[in-house]
Amino acid sequence: MILNFKRTSITFAYLAAFAFLVSCNNSSNNNSDNTTPKRAGVKADRQLIIKELGKLKAILASKDKNKIAGVFNFPLSDSIQIYTDSEAFQKERQLNEDKVSRKLFLKYFQEISNDIQIEQVKELFKNINITGLLQKDTLEYKNLIITEPCYSFYGIEIKNDRVTLSVGSGSNEDYKSEVAEDEIPENSSEFCESVIWWIFKFENGKLQLVNINGAG
Template identity: 35%
Template sequence: MNKLAYFLLLFVLLSASCNQKNGTGENSSGSAKNKGLQDAAINPDQRELIVAELKQMQQAFGDKDVNKIEKYFIFPLADSTLSIYEVNEDFDLARKSTGGNISRDLFVKNFNDIYDYFQMGGFSDLFKAVDLDELKSKQEVTSEHHVKDESCYTFYRISIEGDMVNLQYGTNSDQAYREAHPDEEEVCGESAFNWLFKLEGNKLRFIKEMTAG
């Protein structure tokens, strides 16, 4: 199973878990089987708010503005919400002393290293690759960027289920390249970043990040 398929499956399972906690698991599961019905049941006001929040997020990451970006997170960040290991010596020691939790000050102070660690430039590429306004009437928007004779392609996806918003970006093996180079066992250093947010009140709040590769 490639990383894109893995994350799609993982997101479905995680969303189902979150919906069950909200008491909406049964209805969400049923509607997920029929995308047409789900899209027809979109709450226009909620979608307008989510899209507006995503556009604000686009601006924040485009500017690489830590003061705007940190507002999407609730601190301290629990160790279980981020797949983060070795960032830099000071950061790692500070996290160890707090049981793995990340305070706002620690996040802001080490933001550049955290940004590089999670390849957060992918957020800006993601927002450039899709039309956010389409999410007002669609459950998801996706985009792929293939380059001839390149072993990897980049993929981008934003999906919404109720008040949960999933953002994905990464690289995967290009099938055309694989077919043209059957003797190469590994043609691409695949990677995938998956960020789950939830609309709370009128703000998107970070829930969990998952990384592969």
């Protein structure tokens, strides 16, 4: 699946760094984990984080836009980056002092959902067992299909009080392109490579969404 969206505030250095991290996973279609948590008392925090992620998983799976709106604080801050092609949405947003209210979020939920990749975040939870965070700081899944030019990847990382969900796509370097030599191959990074991050702050036993951005 190819994700198509643009984020002006994130450099492609982040994308390259994440792609390098994913490439370190030697096996496709498998969960990968990296760092083992070492902080004293981390188990209690991890149990709370896993519980909160489980709640988020259930809310997104419900497809109830009112419940999903509850994940966000309104009006949305500038750190929650939303870009849609809907001229109607952009016009109403401008009339609302460039703020996205709950009412506006619900009215244009489908367009916003597509942009912030809610369906892909749901796939993350299908492909990653969040209980693994009891032992690891980072969990990853790479869905590489040899006959497809692009692959999907998903990741969860815990660093200090930040919990980052990553979803995106990358180029399958082993894909045999059938286009002419003077044409751009289907597995070109121009077509395949993109990533979006949902970043939460863990505070007082709760996860608060503080940032959504991406590149590609």
